[in-house]
Amino acid sequence: MTYCQITSEERYILATLRRQGFNQSEVARELGRHRSTICRELKRNSSRWDGHYRPSKAIERTAGRRARSRRNQRFTRAGLRPVETLLRERWSPEQICGQLRDSLRISHETIYRHVWRDRMLGGSLYTYLRGARKKAPQTLRRLHQSPDSAAYASAPAALQDHHRRQRYRVPHYAQLERATGVAFYFATPHHSWERGTNENTNGLIRQYLPKGTSMAKLSQHRCNAIARALNNRPRKRLGFKTPQECFNEI
Numbered sequence: 001m002t003y004c005q006i007t008s009e010e011r012y013i014l015a016t017l018r019r020q021g022f023n024q025s026e027v028a029r030e031l032g033r034h035r036s037t038i039c040r041e042l043k044r045n046s047s048r049w050d051g052h053y054r055p056s057k058a059i060e061r062t063a064g065r066r067a068r069s070r071r072n073q074r075f076t077r078a079g080l081r082p083v084e085t086l087l088r089e090r091w092s093p094e095q096i097c098g099q100l101r102d103s104l105r106i107s108h109e110t111i112y113r114h115v116w117r118d119r120m121l122g123g124s125l126y127t128y129l130r131g132a133r134k135k136a137p138q139t140l141r142r143l144h145q146s147p148d149s150a151a152y153a154s155a156p157a158a159l160q161d162h163h164r165r166q167r168y169r170v171p172h173y174a175q176l177e178r179a180t181g182v183a184f185y186f187a188t189p190h191h192s193w194e195r196g197t198n199e200n201t202n203g204l205i206r207q208y209l210p211k212g213t214s215m216a217k218l219s220q221h222r223c224n225a226i227a228r229a230l231n232n233r234p235r236k237r238l239g240f241k242t243p244q245e246c247f248n249e250i
Contacts (some may be wrong), residue, residue, distance in 0.1 A: 006033070006041055011055040014038065018053055075106065075114070083111055087128045090207050091233055098240030130207055160223075204230055 006014075010031055017027045024042065028035040045058035082104065086096045093111035100106070119126045173184040187194040208226045209218070231247075234240040 006037060008055070008059050011041070011045075011058050014041065015053055015055045018042075075110065079104075080114055083114070084125060087111075087115070087125050089229070089233075090128050090130070092130055094236060095234045095240065098236060099234045101240075130203065201230075204233075 010033075013031060014027055017030055022030065024038045025035050027033075028038045031038070041058070042053055045061050046053045047057065082100065083096055083106070086099070087093075091099070093108035093115070096111060097104075097106050097108050115125045115129065118124075176182070177184055187198075192199050205226065208229070231244040232242050234242050238246055
């Protein structure tokens, strides 16, 4: 006799029979299942806190175990080539699996495992992962009200023109407000959470220009290349669309 895993419908019937006082043997007879099948189902999927069996939770736990199982998922080096290409573009594992979700069913945990395995074998994929770096906040006035951050997140990132590295040439924010009609907002000192998008963008830029990098030989061509790369990287908060795609939809 071939074993068939218990179905979602059977789980709801099982829960109903249990509420009506049926024991495991009686439930098994009603469902045409072996008693050990019912026993195993109740043991694996009942709540550890109150012992109750809830079919929706049982279905969720079963799906989770199946997703974590690697018995039916083996990725070859050739199959992971698109992943490695995007890693070298400095995409994060989460961005990669979000972007490839329709063509390659892979989790970001699997990508990380592949990266560390590659490192153990002398590979360099790990060097393209984003490092955790911080940038000291520059503040002028406190941020109590701010425009919708989601709108700013969908706009392409921009790097200042190369000549603006000379700070005396940059107009004061008050002049820019008068000239453009756009209000400027500044975070409270040491309150980086008030400008999450800015902090995240700083971290992305640091992948290309590590902290301590000299700006003396940084060309406008290089700045433009970095901006293009960031504008074409998918963002989780944008449903794994790129800022450029969202900007084009406006």
